[in-house]
Amino acid sequence: RKEVEQDPGPFNVPEGATVAFNCTYSNSASQSFFWYRQDCRKEPKLLMSVYSSGNEDGRFTAQLNRASQYISLLIRDSKLSDSATYLCVVNMNSGNTPLVFGKGTRLSVIA
Amino acid sequence: DVKVTQSSRYLVKRTGEKVFLECVQDMDHENMFWYRQDPGLGLRLIYFSYDVKMKEKGDIPEGYSVSREKKERFSLILESASTNQTSMYLCASSPGGNTEAFFGQGTRLTVV
Numbered sequence: 323r324k325e326v327e328q329d330p331g332p333f334n335v336p337e338g339a340t341v342a343f344n345c346t347y348s349n350s351a352s353q354s355f356f357w358y359r360q361d362c363r364k365e366p367k368l369l370m371s372v373y374s375s376g377n378e379d380g381r382f383t384a385q386l387n388r389a390s391q392y393i394s395l396l397i398r399d400s401k402l403s404d405s406a407t408y409l410c411v412v413n414m415n416s417g418n419t420p421l422v423f424g425k426g427t428r429l430s431v432i433a
Numbered sequence: 434d435v436k437v438t439q440s441s442r443y444l445v446k447r448t449g450e451k452v453f454l455e456c457v458q459d460m461d462h463e464n465m466f467w468y469r470q471d472p473g474l475g476l477r478l479i480y481f482s483y484d485v486k487m488k489e490k491g492d493i494p495e496g497y498s499v500s501r502e503k504k505e506r507f508s509l510i511l512e513s514a515s516t517n518q519t520s521m522y523l524c525a526s527s528p529g530g531n532t533e534a535f536f537g538q539g540t541r542l543t544v545v
Binding site for chain 2: 421
């Protein structure tokens with residue numbers, strides 16, 4: 323089983339739509355979780371951290387379900403500028419261990 | 434703001450050349466990482482370092498080595514470049530613990 327799995331997409335949605343991405347992780351002892359955004363030919367950048375209680379930042383909401391070992395990202399009222407690849411990222415252990423990246427989900431928001 | 438700087442955005446090298454990719458961070462981070470990213474394969478960890486002069490192999494270390502002589506600098510070395518090392522190389526740093534990583538702008542390396 324792959325450590326961090328995501329649906330690769332692409333998700334093609336109209337402007338204004340709500341879109342949700344899910345991600346599953348294999349290690350139940352995983353400590354921290356993130357969503358990164360990567361634009362074409364650019365480096366990944368942190369979009370938001372994911373907390374057990376869930377968190378919201380404007381149109382973006384992240385949820386963590388430890389029992390089922392999945393993370394979700396919800397984007398409301400999609401904008402053209404949301405078009406990017408969204409990477410699910412997990413720290414499998416505490417301390418100085420590298421983050422494990424999913425392969426990413428491509429989103430295209432269409433006018 | 435955290436700044437991670439990679440020495441080159443684009444690089445073209447010949448097969449068999451020794452290639453150095455340099456990465457510098459300015460936030461006194463303990464941890465530094467080198468990834469490569471290829472279409473359909475995502476980010477794969479080559480090497481990482483959690484302290485000066487320390488290094489750990491990642492998932493795909495073959496054909497690469499690293500050097501961390503100073504805390505702020507982490508170099509990736511391709512001892513003898515091959516065409517299958519054509520890729521986007523991304524350096525990252527993090528303070529350690531359960532924190533996020535910050536990436537450099539990437540180096541697109543082409544080996545001909």
